[in-house]
Amino acid sequence: MFEGAIQDLIDELGRLPGIGPKSAQRLAFHLLQADDADVARLVSALQRVKELVRFCATCFNVAESEECRICRDPRRSDESICVVEEPKDVVAIERTGEFRGRYHVLGGAINPLEGVGPDNLRIRELMARLASGEIKELILATDPNTEGEATATYLALLVKPMGIAVTRLASGLPVGGDLEYADEITLGRAFEGRRAV
Amino acid sequence: MFEGAIQDLIDELGRLPGIGPKSAQRLAFHLLQADDADVARLVSALQRVKELVRFCATCFNVAESEECRICRDPRRSDESICVVEEPKDVVAIERTGEFRGRYHVLGGAINPLEGVGPDNLRIRELMARLASGEIKELILATDPNTEGEATATYLALLVKPMGIAVTRLASGLPVGGDLEYADEITLGRAFEGRRAV
Numbered sequence: 001m002f003e004g005a006i007q008d009l010i011d012e013l014g015r016l017p018g019i020g021p022k023s024a025q026r027l028a029f030h031l032l033q034a035d036d037a038d039v040a041r042l043v044s045a046l047q048r049v050k051e052l053v054r055f056c057a058t059c060f061n062v063a064e065s066e067e068c069r070i071c072r073d074p075r076r077s078d079e080s081i082c083v084v085e086e087p088k089d090v091v092a093i094e095r096t097g098e099f100r101g102r103y104h105v106l107g108g109a110i111n112p113l114e115g116v117g118p119d120n121l122r123i124r125e126l127m128a129r130l131a132s133g134e135i136k137e138l139i140l141a142t143d144p145n146t147e148g149e150a151t152a153t154y155l156a157l158l159v160k161p162m163g164i165a166v167t168r169l170a171s172g173l174p175v176g177g178d179l180e181y182a183d184e185i186t187l188g189r190a191f192e193g194r195r196a197v
Numbered sequence: 198m199f200e201g202a203i204q205d206l207i208d209e210l211g212r213l214p215g216i217g218p219k220s221a222q223r224l225a226f227h228l229l230q231a232d233d234a235d236v237a238r239l240v241s242a243l244q245r246v247k248e249l250v251r252f253c254a255t256c257f258n259v260a261e262s263e264e265c266r267i268c269r270d271p272r273r274s275d276e277s278i279c280v281v282e283e284p285k286d287v288v289a290i291e292r293t294g295e296f297r298g299r300y301h302v303l304g305g306a307i308n309p310l311e312g313v314g315p316d317n318l319r320i321r322e323l324m325a326r327l328a329s330g331e332i333k334e335l336i337l338a339t340d341p342n343t344e345g346e347a348t349a350t351y352l353a354l355l356v357k358p359m360g361i362a363v364t365r366l367a368s369g370l371p372v373g374g375d376l377e378y379a380d381e382i383t384l385g386r387a388f389e390g391r392r393a394v
Contacts, residue, residue, distance in 0.1 A: 002288060004261045005249040009242040015235070017227050023215060025285060030214050032246055032259070038212070039247050043240050045206040049229055050236050052202040062229070064201045088222060091199060 006032065058129070060105040060122050062087045070094075070103060077101045080137040081129065083155065085109050085148065093141060101137075104129065109147035110154060116147075118154060126155075130162060137165040144171055203229065255326070257302040257319050259284045267291075267300060274298045277334040278326065280352065282306050282345065290338060298334075301326065306344035307351060313344075315351060323352075327359060334362045341368055 002010065006028055014024035031039055055061070056068035063069070070076060070090070080101035084090055090103050106121040129135065138159050142148035156166045171189035173182055182190070199207065203225055211221035228236055252258070253265035260266070267273060267287070277298035281287055287300050303318040327335070335356050339345035353363045368386035370379055379387070 002259065002284075003266065005242070005245040006259050009246045012239045012242040016224055018220060018223065026215065027213055028246065029284070031243065032250055036247055039243055042209040043243050045202070045209040046228065046236055046240050046243075048202040049206045049225065050233055053229055062199065062203050069200065087199075087226070 055105075059103045060087075060107060060125070061090050061103055075100075078134050080139060081126075081135055082139040082141050083126065084141045085143055085151075089141065089143075099139075101139075106142070106151065109142055109151040111147045121151070123155070123158075127158070130159060130164060135164055137167060140166065140168045144169075252302075256300045257304060257322070258287050258300055272297075275331050277336060278323075278332055279336040279338050280323065281338050282340055282348075286338065286340075296336075298336075303339070303348065306339055306348040308344045318348070320352070320355075324355070327356060327361060332361055334364060337363065337365045341366075 009028045009031065010021075010024045013019055013027050014021055016024075019027070031042075052064045053062055054064075056063040056071055057066050058071045059068060061068040061070060063071075065072075077100050080099075081104050082093060082099055082101060083104045083106060084093065085106055085108055087105055090105065093099055093103075104122070104126050106123065106126075108116055108121055110116060110118060110121070130138070138155070140152040140155055142151045152168055156168075159166050170193055171186065172193055173179060173186065173190045179187070206225045206228065207218075207221045210216055210224050211218055213221075216224070228239075249261045250259055251261075253260040253268055254263050255268045256265060258265040258267060260268075262269075274297050277296075278301050279290060279296055279298060280301045280303060281290065282303050282305055284302055287302065290296055290300075301319070301323050303320065303323070305313055305318055307313060307315060307318070326332070335352070337349040337352055339348045349365055353365075356363050367390055368383065369390055370376065370383060370387045376384070
């Protein structure tokens with residue numbers, strides 16, 4: 001193998017998720033030959049993320065101050081909270097422009113096989129927010145897979161007795177998709193959820 | 198999209214070769230949640246590569262001083278030079294333990310489609326080394342693909358008139374491979390190069 005600084009960099013890159021030894025080597029040589037300014041920008045971006053970015057004290061979205069941009073926005077409704085698994089789901093929903101309430105980022109989904117139970121997610125913090133009495137609707141926007149569904153079911157059981165409306169994102173055919181290529185479960189859900197036009 | 202420091206990091210990671218927007222996002226969130234010490238090690242490895250690593254003044258392998266470890270080693274033979282495309286090829290050949298001479302790293306292969314001609318490779322520097330008269334054999338270990346073969350042919354034409362023995366690595370079946378799965382060109386080369394046992 002290589003020696004010294006180049007091997008150290010290959011080792012460090014190889015520790016990142018989804019980067020195997022070959023990719024780490026290719027990246028290290030790319031960086032070695034890249035402009036000093038490009039590498040300096042990457043270094044500074046890494047340092048600034050660790051310095052500046054934290055999780056919002058209210059909703060656990062990424063934030064660069066005590067609260068995130070969405071929690072600080074006075075124009076958004078305090079009556080509904082949309083529960084998602086990860087900060088990237090907030091970004092995806094924000095892109096639709098369909099939701100003007102607040103978020104709550106769980107930090108994952110219930111997954112007994114990987115040892116993730118309700119206590120490992122920010123469910124206690126969600127309950128504390130719901131206890132304020134201001135919230136009228138809780139939208140469960142966890143992923144439409146086994147873990148996401150389990151988490152949604154768990155939260156629904158917990159929250160419904162509090163007299164808060166609990167809704168789940170609709171399942172159905174992806175827009176632009178082809179009916180014949182839809183899997184049977186999605187197609188079944190689309191039938192189940194069919195609406196008058 | 199995200200904002201501020203986290204988006205800056207996603208952008209910088211997305212500029213690296215082979216890292217698309219989704220991977221960049223996954224890496225950025227991994228780094229955000231990683232230990233400060235891990236990120237500090239990555240940052241330091243990046244900075245040290247740019248500070249310390251350069252190309253050997255003689256053979257253009259990676260080096261942390263004027264000359265690389267191999268060029269500095271007095272126990273290696275000065276009579277043969279093995280020509281490779283990239284520093285990682287030096288590592289691959291060193292692992293075999295079969296070669297005790299010196300290397301010359303071209304920095305690529307002739308590739309007219311990508312605008313890489315002989316002038317873009319360290320061929321002039323190779324010629325200067327050969328002019329010393331000390332070298333008896335030039336081993337062409339460029340890749341066994343179109344560009345590598347073209348580069349080897351070009352170098353052979355250039356060097357043979359100098360009275361230096363020019364050899365090329367053998368083509369043939371990969372050891373441990375299965376004859377029935379070998380492509381016809383490799384199998385053809387293996388036949389052509391067959392040896393008495």
